Amino acid sequence: xxxxxxxxxxxxxxxxxxxxxxxxxxxxxxxxxxxxxxxxxxxxxxxxxxxxxxxxxxxxxxxxxxxxxxxxxxxxxxxxxxxxxxxxxxxxxxxxxxxxxxxxxxxxxxxxxxxxxxxxxxxxxxxxxxxxxxxxxxxxxxxxxxxxxx
Amino acid sequence: xxxxxxxxxxxxxxxxxxxxxxxxxxxxxxxxxxxxxxxxxxxxxxxxxxxxxxxxxxxxxxxxxxxxxxxxxxxxxxxxxxxxxxxxxxxxxxxxxxxxxxxxxxxxxxxxxxxxxxxxxxxxxxxx
Numbered sequence: 713x714x715x716x717x718x719x720x721x722x723x724x725x726x727x728x729x730x731x732x733x734x735x736x737x738x739x740x741x742x743x744x745x746x747x748x749x750x751x752x753x754x755x756x757x758x759x760x761x762x763x764x765x766x767x768x769x770x771x772x773x774x775x776x777x778x779x780x781x782x783x784x785x786x787x788x789x790x791x792x793x794x795x796x797x798x799x800x801x802x803x804x805x806x807x808x809x810x811x812x813x814x815x816x817x818x819x820x821x822x823x824x825x826x827x828x829x830x831x832x833x834x835x836x837x838x839x840x841x842x843x844x845x846x847x848x849x850x851x852x853x854x855x856x857x858x859x860x861x862x
Numbered sequence: 863x864x865x866x867x868x869x870x871x872x873x874x875x876x877x878x879x880x881x882x883x884x885x886x887x888x889x890x891x892x893x894x895x896x897x898x899x900x901x902x903x904x905x906x907x908x909x910x911x912x913x914x915x916x917x918x919x920x921x922x923x924x925x926x927x928x929x930x931x932x933x934x935x936x937x938x939x940x941x942x943x944x945x946x947x948x949x950x951x952x953x954x955x956x957x958x959x960x961x962x963x964x965x966x967x968x969x970x971x972x973x974x975x976x977x978x979x980x981x982x983x984x985x986x987x988x989x990x
Contacts, residue, residue: 713865713972713987774968796953798970823970823989825953827940840918840944842951844863844972844989859863861951861972 715859718843719751721793723758723781724853725765737776738769747853749783754835756785773806775799777824789832795856797824797847812851822847826858865987868971869896873903873925874981885911889925892981899963901929911943919943921952933960939973939984950975954986 724745731739742765747758759782766778777797784790800806801820808815824845828838845858871894875887892903907925914920921941928934941952952973956966973984 713863713974713989715863772964772967796955796970798968800968821968825970825972836916839914839916840942840947840949842942842953842972844970846863 713844714862715844716862717751718858718860719749719754721747721749721758721781721783721845721856721858722853723747723763723856728767736768737771740767740769741765742767744781744853747781751858753837754785754789754791756783756789758782759784759790773800773803779824779826785832785835787834789830789835791828791830791832791835791838793826793828795824795826795845797822797845799823799847799849809849814851815849817846817848820849822849822854824856826856864990865972866990867896868969868986868988869894869899871903871973871984871986872981873909873923873984875909883913885913887911889923892925894927896986898965899929899935901927904928907937917946923952929960929963931962933958933963935960935963935966941973941975943975950977950982950984952984952986954984 726743726745729741744763745760763781768776779795781793799822805819826843830838842861843858845856848855873892874890877887879886887909889907890905904926909923912920923939925937927937936957939952939954943950954971954973958966970989971986973986975982975984
C-alpha cells in the first residue's frame with residue numbers, strides 16, 4: 713500500500729453524551745467543538761456544527777467510531793469528511809485514555825478511513841480518493857494523521 | 863502508514879440492473895488467498911455501484927467468504943473506481959464468529975483493485 717500525507721487534523725471534543733447500553737453495544741456521542749487541519753495541499757479549520765464522533769463500544773471491547781466533520785479551507789472551500797474507525801488496546805491503556813491521560817499512541821490501535829466530499833473546484837481531487845489515518849487520542853481531543861492511498 | 867498483506871480477492875460478478883445511475887453486480891463466486899486465510903467467495907452477494915456526476919463510481923459491496931476450514935466471513939467494502947486515473951481503491955471490513963479468524967473483526971484494511979476480463983481482483987492489506 714503506497715500512501716502520501718494528506719493532512720494532520722486536530723479536533724476538540726466536548727463532554728460526550730452517554731446514551732448507554734443499546735442493543736448494538738454502548739452508544740456514546742462526542743460533539744466536536746472545533747479544530748484545524750494542515751497539509752501540503754490544504755489547510756483550514758473545523759466547523760463545529762454537525763461535526764461529531766458517533767461511538768459504539770462493541771461486545772468484544774472494540775470501539776467503532778463514525779466521525780463526521782465539516783472542514784473549511786483557508787480559501788473558503790467547504791469539505792465534508794466522513795470516517796469510520798476502530799480503536800482497541802490493552803484494558804489498562806484504554807482506561808488511561810478514558811481518564812483523560814496522555815498515552816503513547818503506539819500502545820493502542822486507533823485507525824480510521826476518511827472519505828471526502830466537496831464541490832469546490834480546487835479540491836475535487838478529494839472526492840476521488842480513499843484515505844487512511846492513525847489517531848492519537850490526546851486529552852483535549854484526537855489528532856488524526858491522514859494519508860491519501862495512492 | 864504500515865500495512866501487511868491480508869488476501870488477494872478475486873470476484874466473479876455480472877451486471878444486472880441499471881437503475882438510473884445505480885448498477886447492481888451480483889456476486890456469483892470467486893476466491894481469496896493469503897498467508898492467514900484462503901477459500902472461496904459464495905454466491906449471493908453483490909456490488910451496488912453508483913455513478914457520480916464526475917464520472918467516477920462509488921462501490922458498495924457485500925459478500926460472504928468461506929475459508930477452506932469452513933468458517934464464514936461477512937465482507938463489505940466501499941470504495942472508489944476512477945477509470946481516468948486508473949484508480950480502484952476499497953476499504954474492506956470483516957465480520958466473523960469463527961474464533962480462528964476473529965482478528966479480522968479488529969482491523970481496518972485497504973484494497974487495491976484491478977478489473978480483469980473475468981472480473982475484479984483486489985489485493986487487500988491490513989492497516990497496521
